[in-house]
Amino acid sequence: MNRLQSIMEFQNWQTTMAAASDPNRPFITVCGGTGCRVYGSEKVWEAFRTELVRQGANATLDYDVKVTGCHGFCERGPLVVIRPQGIFYSHVKAGDVPEIVSETILGNKIVERLLYVDPLSGAKIEHEQDVPFYKHQKRLILDQNGNLDPAQIDEYIVCGGYASLTKVLTSWAPEQVISAVKASGLRGRGGAGFSTGVKWELCCENVKKAGMGYIICNSDEGDPGAYMDRSVMEGNPHSVIEGMIIGAYAMGIHQGFVYIRAEYPLAVKNLRIAIRQAEAAGLLGKDILGSGFDFSLNVRLGAGAFVCGEETALMASIEGRIGEPHPRPPYPAEAGLWGKPTNINNVKTWAAVPIIINKGADWYAQIGTEKSKGTLIFSVVGKINNTGLVEVPMGVSLRQLIFDIGGGIPKGKAFKAAQIGGPSGGCLPAEHLDVPMDYESLSSLGAIVGSGGLVVADEDTCMVDFARYFMNFTQEESCGKCVPCRIGTKAMLATLERICAGDGKPSDIDYLLELAQMVKNSSLCGLGQTAPNPVLTTIRYFREEYEAHIFDKTCPAKVCKGLITYSIISENCNGCMVCLRECTSNAITGAKREVHSINSELCSKCGVCKEVCKFDAVAVN
């Protein structure tokens, strides 16, 4: 396409495209997020394309198949939504496609067996908007993820994309943009929750003094179980780019970087396509839409270090140095990338900017709580029925998130705890299920909003083992520069491992608390400063489990292998020999129709016998 020379040309282009697109034109969206691709969604959309032609649906109805970004309900992938009606099919396989085309597309009938069944009520639900998982959400940033083909800039523009940018370039002074972002109450979605507008203002002042500066989009998401940044980048990269251009304009910056993990190939691909398209359209580069404002955007790939999500380490990595943090001050806004004033924001923060400009700061500020405005995306994973990405207004309760949207805990088990904010966050027990999800409330309980990762634990989860898991992660990801984080996290992990193995000492809890406090207070960067949070909160809320491991040498959840034994309940065992055959350690002896027994010396505690036994004859103690 030709580079657009003016805002008028852009608006004409937008109007022409919008007029040409029929909002009632039926189309099929197939989720093309990484999760659904793993489930085989590529085969599904290929099947749709061939099947629509084969059954002649294209000739009669002019159906379109669109591969979109992540729809969010990853548990049920691959997802297919037939629009505009919004008929929602989940777990769709390529083999189901001929039936969908003949029944739903041509016959206007619902394929019952592909409908979503609400695990709580047992009801079958036809439309996407009625699925409880979606019904209770407020989707702003993820709004278009399920509608757009992320590789088509036209689609983004037709649904109002880049309108905020043109609005700003036509009639807003840079200061006005900053005031609007400040007034919206938007806070950094990377986790720390610093006011975005204030951050921009500080950086802007320094840019004026230094004569230049940089902006960075932090897309180095690395928490276990969190993938919202990836999904935004995969599904709607133009929203991030638009936010960055607006931010650059506000701060008077002409060069930006997106730092994104190399392990996110689809997100990287879609982002690069989007940047190329924006450049070709004159939305990036010199003299954007004839406004005289220049801004270029480059992609830098992270090489797989979690610590590079920390802003100073991230900048070191962009500069080509070792991904190690350096002490602040100076803050990036004073001396960041190559010593110049730099503004770093998370993917979701940038993506929120066009929404604020478009709908107004006041509108945005109405959403959420007094101090935490707007929406937040959580990736809800772990022991929960509806695994996926959830966008809710700030301030909804943990209970709503887990039970109304998340559909509760699988197999009727009880909720035990939720780890909020990734490995840097804290673990909250059932007594705090009504905590509003906002920055202040969570931090008062020892958790953080963080990246928005939310890992749910059920009654079968051992909280000491849970803390050990997260400590293992941070310990492995510590850059090793400062002593508290390098050796302190290792010492904490070793202590937790010892407790789980049944070798806990009476002094261990105090030692862990002492160590945790010191690592938190004295580490150089955010990674070390937050690494003890899972340990601190599990001790705070589940101290009795630690004590059971240490003093009683038992694991109440029956998880820690060093503290459990498997045995046969003789009354229940009918001697079917299934467990005996499946045992990988040859630890089970017995003959047909005779009660078996487990040799605990040989038993590796893998749990296979309990899994295969149909008669409930294996006990764990």
Next chain:
Amino acid sequence: MIHLTIDDKPIEVHEGRTILEACREHGIHIPTLCYHPALEPYGACRLCMVEVSQNGRKPRLVASCVYPCEEGAVVKTDTTTVQQSRRMTAELLLAGSSNSPEIVALANELGVKEVRYQLPDEDACVLCGLCVRACNEIVGVSAISVIQRGIAKKVATPFQVTSSRCIGCGICVLICPTGAFNFENVAGFQYVSPSESAYKLGYYRLGSELDLRPNFVQDVTTLLQTSTDKEATNE
């Protein structure tokens, strides 16, 4: 000039000074390991932690070697929190480097009574980064760097093979605070090729390939010594 309070004493320092520099100028002792007056501060060993509060906010621990003196700051260098933090840091250092007499002495000074965790491998290197920074900032060759991360982190040449950049000046050995380096292992550890292990003879490969003064090592030794002496006098 910047005005702040350190241990209840009003103090005036030049702008741009770190808290550690201000303390040393005023004779307040703060233990350090990764700090050297001739090098850019690094903030890694966390022994120099002090408590700082400003504008009535809650005091927090900061590394004094990298934290700038700010107007109105209230600094405390010897609170219980500070002592606990330093003691635990020393205990953690001892967990991996009890073979270094310097670390043992430091731990004793800070009152470490017991070592509750022991790393599987002993290494006198505490990753203070002085060698790496001296090689880069003073010598200007950057022949060594830290590699890997976390507990596996160590000082090495690129790709851990004989470095063509190392000029064998030995500054890494001179500056190492824990004796993790010696001339033998610099040569033996492939910092320079084995044929160059002329260190023992007191011969340094200088001036041949790079345009360096022949008395370079002498100069470096003097430089390190002078800056340390200057500090000692201040204290």
